Amino acid sequence: MDSGEFGVVKELLLQVMASDNEVRREAENKLTQVRQANFDKYFAYMVTGFADQGVDLRARAMALILLRRDILENNHEEPSVWSKLTGETREYIKAQILEVLANETDPLIFNKIAEFAAKIAIAINDVNYNDIWLDLFNLCKRLISEGNETQTKAGLVVYAEAMNGLSNEIVVNDADLYAMFEVTLKNQNIEISLASLKAICQFLTTVMPKHAIRFVGLLGDMVNISVRAIKSCEYKVLEESMEVLIAIIEAEPKFFLNDFPDLLQVFTSISQQSQHLNETLKKLPVELLISIVERDSSLLTRNEDHLKQILDLTFTLMVEVDEEVIEEWLDPINAEQILEEAESDTIVFGREFMDRLCSCANAEYILAPICTLVKQAVDHEDWKQKQAGLNAFSQIGEYVSEIEQISDMIPTVIEHCKHEHPKVRHAAVHCLGQFANDLKHQLTENFHETVVPALYEAMNDKVNRVKAHASGCMSNFLENASQEIGLKYCEELLEHLFKLIKSESSYLATNAVTCIASLAQSCDHEFNAYFDSFCNELLPIITQKAPKDFRRFKGQAIESLTISAVCIGLDNFRFHSEKVAKALILILKNHLDEIGDPQRKYILGGFQRLALIMEKEFAPILPEIMPDILKMASLYPKLRSTLKVPNISENYNEDQDLMNEDTSPDESDEIEEIDTIAQILFVFIDELEELYAPYIEQTSELFVSLSTFSHSDKVRQNASECLPKILKIVKKCENENMRAQPYCEKFIDILFGNLKIEGNVPVMKYQINAIKDCIDEVGDFLSEDQINQMGEVLVEMISKSDSRKDLNNKFHNENGQGESEIDEMNRGFLDEEIQEEDDLQISISETFGVIFKTHKNKCGVLASNLLSDLVSSYIDENASFAKQKFGVYLICDAVEYLGPDILSTKYQDCLSTFVRLSKSTDPLVRHGSVYGLGVSSITGGDLFAQYSADALEILKEAIEMEPGSQDISDYNHARDNAVSAFAKILKYQHAPIDTEAAFEYLLQHVPLRHDMIESKLTTNFIIDTALNNPTLFTSNDHQNTPQLITFIQNLSTSSLASTTLTNLQLLLSSLSSDPTAHRLLSDANISLPLQHP
Structure with missing residues (x-):
């Protein structure tokens, strides 16, 4: 190795992390040049960089980051990066990894190198399935049995990470695996025991069940970690150990079934020590037990005590709430606060657990004990009991086949909408809203006269949270109400909702405006009588720039307005379309802030609905909005370019632990917005067809890019599906500057390239269908050689x-x-x-x-x-x-x-x-x-x-x-x-x-009722044949005439094309001239003229 070059590389690794962007960019370019100049030498330098303890820790860390990305994250490449290295370089990398693991002293880098070593072992096996890096695992076993705490943990980390790709190979080749786990689970250091449990989790969640069952003897020691943790007040270990056990249950539930009675007692005991536990720790023991029983409900149905004990645990969890009702609960700032509270709300946990119990067990078996608990709780004087009972009761509606099973309790729920305690009123309102969602028309049709007034009164509650939740629950009710019911309450509800949307509480205003959309859906076209008033109330609000807390309200208002527009239909909406479109364009151009602003996805959805309702009349709006929409789509080069390794230093932050390079910002908002943009452009193309032509070039580039969008299967599906639709427009609008064939060739090449790296089978199907549709659209343009090559790929x-x-x-x-x-x-x-x-x-x-x-x-x-x-x-x-x-x-x-x-x-x-x-x-x-x-x-x-x-x-x-x-x-x-x-x-x-005999048989089996395409073909053939060759049906003493008349009698004239109907009338006219046929027609009540109903 050239020590001078290596010195330069070390310096570049430090410069990559410089605060000066120019210095960083130049260093990145130089490292890229080194990689391109000599592939193997570059990797040797990187390995030496992290292995040499004399190198600056930051440079070591960056070398490891680069190696991880180059070797492991470019796994889409064929062949893989690892397979392209020479044998000498691969052996050098392996030797350096083993050396570091054996001698590393810095704990900051130790575990990350252990993870890297495991991933190299997987990469080796990916190249050759028979190649197991036994030297690595032998070293790890030595570290585990003889090393210090850091080395033991690192050895277990190697096993844990390697299990992700090698679990079946390891269990076959390592006879000491069981003993190693057994010893480390019992280690006096509970942190090592936890590390062992995590390794076992990776093993059991990836290995074949036939291997997993051999390790069931470890279960007692695995569970004992949680027992040890609560005894020693190691609450972090307690939380992690239960989370790991739950992960194992989800993957390998059989592991736990035979020991369920013991597990029930252990985790009941932990749950009962609630005075020492936070909300998450209170939840986990119950969640663990429910995770087991929902995978085998016979644990409940065969043992009533098991069911009772778990119900009691769940109910206790729901009752253990603070006595004090804080101001933040009474008047929440926004919906985000509600979601944040839900992460630690034992009431929410309890509702979820009740739902899971009802889902996993036979409804008839589990409803009775739940209803008994609920009635006892609701009748209790303690408001906490009432709140728990109502919330528990809210979950059973989905599992009730007939509302009569619970109808006697609904008046009690309605009565509690007026209870003195706000949390009880909130629970009662929630119960009605959940029932509306689950029982749908059974509730709305039978109880609207009592439920709607109760919810309406709650919408006037003195507590904003109750008022807002009542609006949301009314929305649920209206979504499932008939038009008659919607219209009955529409005017009074709208008057009140128009007031609520002007509330200073964004949470209340948001729920209120959502309720208006549900009311519009219930009233359907008849909502047109109120749409103008709705516009007059809403447009002045949404055309003003909203404070941050009101952005979601404004987005929901856009959604409500455009949903209402769809409800009233284009003929009614046409009068309002210009002012609504102008309002949305104003918001798009002037009111949207940074990524994450909820208005962004709602405005996109709003334009999508306008396109669906206005169809080609939407085209004049495109020039106003397309530049902004395409600009929004261009903001995500990092997310779209999944084949490009991210900027080397973009995740580095000197204020963070150097080794946290895997930490990345929350990309969910960006992914959701890309998804929305893909959907809206799909709709524009579908609805506008050739009128979308001016934007084809930019859109095709965007969808080609999105067709490799690894963050969302749905986006890749939409992108693939959209390419032939783009091609259809190109073909319609072909000119000297825009030809269909080059587009088609480009799309097919892209799609075949994507198929090579696609791992999701349903997405593959969309990609194949897109190739098929592209070829079908353009026609004969492939050479015979191209066809044969394509055939080889498909085979x-x-x-x-x-x-x-x-x-x-x-x-x-x-x-x-x-x-x-x-x-x-x-x-x-x-x-x-x-x-x-x-x-x-x-x-x-x-x-x-x-x-x-x-x-x-x-x-x-x-x-x-x-x-x-x-x-x-x-x-x-x-x-x-x-x-x-x-x-x-x-x-x-x-x-x-x-x-x-x-x-x-x-x-x-x-x-x-x-x-x-x-x-x-x-x-x-x-x-x-x-x-x-x-x-x-x-x-x-x-x-x-x-x-x-x-x-x-x-x-x-x-x-x-x-x-x-x-x-x-x-x-x-x-x-x-x-x-x-x-x-x-x-x-x-x-x-x-024998044609006559054949027709006699055919007439006994028509008309066809299921395959309507074949039905039309067969019907036309019989009518045309009878019209052109009547003797087939009237000769031989009218042998086939009755069957022909029966065939005609059984035809549904509403499904016949006009030409077929005309021919049928000609046939009937011809048959009427034959006395026998005329009599049979009269007996069958068939007469002219036939008309479409």
């Missing part, structure tokens, strides 16, 4: 998807054979993941279909390869139904779009597959197969003729198949498609078929 995706499915199935086979609720829940998760993979594969199949459709003459090689190499295994009789469905759908597209000319000898293989799988007991496979037979009759011409008669018989079998245990909706669609395929063969194939 590889299918292979990777199959591998993920195989892993899930393997996991299920090894770990999911039990019959407990937990096993059932785990199977549900696995089934959901497998269904996501199936959906992804169907999207890939549909993409092949679009390629076939748009590039028919370039798909010969692709189709041949697919049918020979991929599809053949998917349609095998031993393949799963999901695979058969994929194969059949792909073959259908090949037959429909390529036909025998392109498929050549493969065409007959496709027909044979359709015939064989038309008998499948899976309705989706059968659906695709019978559809394929129908399409083949169209594209096959004379080649299909030899199959016609046999195909009709096969289709009869499919039509007459009994549903059995099949999904009834899927069964009905499969049956309709079989009937439709039968009709297609009659339409496109003629010999050798």
Whole structure:
């Protein structure tokens, strides 16, 4: 190593943290140059930088930060950074890490190096799954057994971090793991015991259940840490230990089931020492117990004492509140204060726990004991008991099937809306609001005459908190009220709400203006009579710049105004649209402050609603708002650029611990705003189409950037989905400066690039669908080589998807054979993941279909390869139904779009597959197969003729198949498609078929009621055939005439297109001239003229 160069690097590491921006930027650039000049030398310098104890601590810390980011955070790269290093550099890094772990003395850097070492172990294993860095784990075991406190903790940190990616490998290769955990859990130093518990948590939450169950013998020592902590008043350790146990319960609940009675006693004992505990510590023992029972409710349903004990613990938690009611509670500043209070409010905790108990156990079993507790509490003289009882009662509405089960208690709740204590009144009001939300129309229809006056009176309460909460609960009520009820109370409520929105309490004003929106939704179009008054009241308020505490109110006011606009409809809103739009534009341009200002997302949502209601009439507003919206979107280069390593020193702050480089500012506001911007632009594009063309270039750049937005799956989905919509506009507005094909090529390249780094399967499906839609929009523009390359990528995706499915199935086979609720829940998760993979594969199949459709003459090689190499295994009789469905759908597209000319000898293989799988007991496979037979009759011409008669018989079998245990909706669609395929063969194939007999059979199974597209095709075919060839239905002594009349009688004329209705009338006129047919028409009460109802 060049000591002179290394000295320069050390100096650069210090300069990166300089306060002078220019010095810092120059140092960053120079380090980047070093990295680009010699990749391996750069990493060797960085490792030496953190390993050399003679280097300044700050430089060591920065070297470690850079290494973590370069090696670990760039995991999207293919190949990974670690794999691109030479073997010599990798060995050097490993040796230096081991040296530091063995000899480091500075505790500030020790744990961070331990975390880094574990992540390198994972990186090594990612490159080679058989490569376990045993030297690291052997060193850690020595540190744990022989080292000082810092070294022991560091060794456990290595294990804890490594478990995130290597748990199954470690447990297989480390026979001493159980003994190591057993010894460290019992360590006299409770901090070491806690570190051991955290390592066990990482292990149990990532390892396969078959391995986890071998460690159940450690449970007593794991729980004992909490017992030791409360005895020694180590409250921080107590909190962390219970949080860790809860995390383990969520991942591996079976670990706790057999010992639940003992656990119940241990944590009940801890909970009962509430005089020493803060609100969080009071909550955690109860949460831990509920976390166990909600994963296996039989712990409650088989033991009434367990249920009673947990209910008592929950109720005790709710009763233990301060006697004094402080001013901050009576008159909260804003909604943020309410949310902040909820984080330590035992009443809120208790409500959540009651809800979880009701959710996990059979309602009939748990409601009775809860209602008994509630009645006792509400009848108690102590206001704390009443408050707890009402809050507990509020949670059961969701689990009541009929309101009669609790209707006798509702008058009691209403009565307590007038109680002398404000917290009791608040609880009663809350109960009514929650019931309105859960019981919906059952409450509003049956109790509006008593509930609305009670809430209205509470909206006049002397305490602002009660008044505000009553407004919010009235909002819940109105959201679920009929138009008749809304209109009944509208005028009186509005008069009062108009006063409340001018309150000096932003919390009260916000709830009041939200209530107006709910009232408008209830009244729907009839709210138009009050909309002008609403505008007159609200516009003067929102067009003034709001103090900070009133920004959320103003945002909610914008939402309320635009929701009301949607309710009254465009014809009514058109008169008001200009003044409302001007107000929103004023706010957008002049009233918005820094990121985090709640007005920002509300103003965006407001414009989104205006676009939805005004549709293309919204276009003139775009020039006023688009520059500002696009500017807002450009404020987040760090968030959008997920493929770029963040600025080296942006997280460094000399006032913070040097090693807290993982700490980052709360980005939730920025993420939410990006999400909102993506949604609003999506709506603009969808609603305005070609009128949005002036903004296509900037918007396409934005959505291309957002398509890699790692912070939000939804944003990536929206961005991907929007690209073909942009393409559609480009195609509509094509000119010499804007051509669709270059856009399409760019989008497809971007989307395929994104697929390489995407880890979320549902997002992959959106990306694949976007590729499909782009190709479908532009048509034939790909070369045959590009098509074949694209096919290879898509086939590889299918292979990777199959591998993920195989892993899930393997996991299920090894770990999911039990019959407990937990096993059932785990199977549900696995089934959901497998269904996501199936959906992804169907999207890939549909993409092949679009390629076939748009590039028919370039798909010969692709189709041949697919049918020979991929599809053949998917349609095998031993393949799963999901695979058969994929194969059949792909073959259908090949037959429909390529036909025998392109498929050549493969065409007959496709027909044979359709015939064989038309008998499948899976309705989706059968659906695709019978559809394929129908399409083949169209594209096959004379080649299909030899199959016609046999195909009709096969289709009869499919039509007459009994549903059995099949999904009834899927069964009905499969049956309709079989009937439709039968009709297609009659339409496109003629010999050798007994046409009259075939039509007699067809008429017995129409009209179709489920697949409406096929229903229209079949209906048109029968009417046209009867009109053009009436003897088919009137010959042979009118053998088919009664069935034809019955078919006509069963048609829903409202669903017929005008041309079909015209042809039907011509047919009826023709039939009326035949005496027998005329009599049958009269008997069926069918007469002319037919009209749409």
